Amino acid sequence: MKSLLFRLAGTFSAEIGSELYLKLKEETLSPSLFCLDFSEVKEVTEVGWEFLRKITARCKETGSKVAGFGLTVPISEEQNQILSLHSTESDCIHYLESQIVSDAPANELTPKSEEKTVHCPECQTLLRWKLAGDYLCPNCETKFFVNKKGWVSTYERLL
Incomplete structure (x- = not known):
């Protein structure tokens, strides 16, 4: 199973969200693990959350797993349920590895x-x-x- 770490920075908006979605869509031709590093993300826009929703849906369809860590911006309860978020990279990796059968x-x-x-x-x-x-x-x-x-x-x- 392929595993990729994406380090994100700045404002997670439509531009970054669409690029990330297209890259993950390309990589999910076979089941994969995706770890998203939000430690340098200053803001996540509403459109950014929609792309995260699309990314998690795509991963579920293809048997891939996605999780993130390091997000420091406040999020709502609804947004918290979109993506499995962790405090550290090692926690995120451990979670993803635990999802492997x-x-x-x-x-x-x-x-x-x-x-x-x-x-x-x-x-x-x-x-x-x-x-x-x-x-x-x-x-x-x-x-x-x-x-x-x-x-x-x-x-x-x-x-």
């Missing part, structure tokens, strides 16, 4: 030979890894980071 860590296949593998976040090529750190896909040359539990984080490209 299998015993394997996120985005990690555990063959009998103790070999650890992940899928490239861009081209889905199966890759072997030993230690947490930065990796480069030999197929598509996408740079990504693998943590100790097998979570894969991609690096955003600046144009």
